[in-house]
Amino acid sequence: MPYSLYRHVKHCHHDKTGRPHHHTRRGGVSVESNKSGTREIKVVRRVLDVNEKMAEANRHLFARHRVFVLNVMSSPGSGKTATLVKTLERLMPEVPSAVIVGDICTTNDADRLAVTGAPVVQINTDEFGGDCHLVANAIENAADTLDLDAIDLLIVENVGNLVCPAEFDIGEDARAVILSVTEGEDKPLKYPLMFRECDVALLNKIDLLPFLTYDKAAAIANIRQIHPDMPIFETSATAEQGLEEWVAWIKHQVKKKIG
Template sequence: MDVKIYKDLMGENAKWAAETRATLAGKRARMINLIGSPGCGKTLLLEKSAERLRPATRFAVLEGDVETTRDAERLASLGVRVSQLLTGGACHLEAKLVHAALNDLPLDALDLVVVENVGNLVCPAEFDIGEHAKVAVLSVTEGEDKPLKYPLLFREAGALVLTKTDLLPHLTFDLEACLGFVRRINPALPVFQVSALRGTGMDAWVGWMRRGG
């Protein structure tokens, strides 16, 4: 009797993530993977980081989205080298797609590759794309309890960027409670409190980016 085989998709993903790690191993370039909810400020953070990274840090962006090239166009208009990765419905970037886009980059001429993952606090945290570090991006408008409710991302991350801090005076967001929840899940996680809009906290964050996680 024939036996049906169902392929382990995560296993396939792990294989491509390993390929990417092998590609990056011999290079100077580091790769970081920005993960956060839709609208938490990932693209504005990148736009404002780009101004500070240049010209000392040579970088490229891989923009993950379900549909549309809007975010990539925002960055391209600033002169940033950017490729758009469209998942066609999937809620996260898979390692195979990232690997293909990475291979088309001039890696020898880059110090940093930044991936903006599909806006989602859950799925992208489960998928290794061969990055050096995942970065959790959480805006203060989302509520202080999100690290407790979505712990995997905060456990997996190498840094947390807490965005839109300029809005704190208008919100009931409990900053100390949020930081306490984060420490409970990942005590050593570096936290960068930033307002990309106002520029607050950007220098410390961009310093971390330069080191590449």
């Protein structure tokens, strides 16, 4: 966060007046006032409390139907959809799965994922003002259209973006981040929240390494610097490399939750 750009503001402006102020209780809220007529009313609420409550409700819903939910995030073009197509090919039918895919526009990703035979629900966030991330409410609505008792795994392919989706709980059990070797090695350092919040990382497109000047060791070291004990899988969706360990990781997580 570029806090250096931000002027630090003292939060108790009453101090500036030098006047005494008194505290009263009115209407169940703590009120602080001074003679200038300005009163401070304590709120103490999480700004995203509505989303967090909905995410919690989603979590209960998925627990009741014994579904493991994996939130997959990355920047645009890192290979989320390609990876998920190859992943679902390996999981199905052993692990019955469904996908919720978020994009600002188009149903292209849903069309690609549908080939795997998994039910796919597309969310286009332009209905909600072109949001750059999925919120819990959108997941609830999408999940409504799925037969949750028929699946063990729900994969949510979030909107391509390394910043915003990390901030919004959608009621998932685990979060995965995909970083591709055509992006900078320092992405984990630039987007620490995403790499801190995720439980597993994929380093994708490794088949391209011979053609790039990419420092793979540096990329992995940067991920480790932000999230030291996070599992990292080196994969290529198109060349179908390294996918077995990743798929095994998912199977293990699903089994851990639903038995």
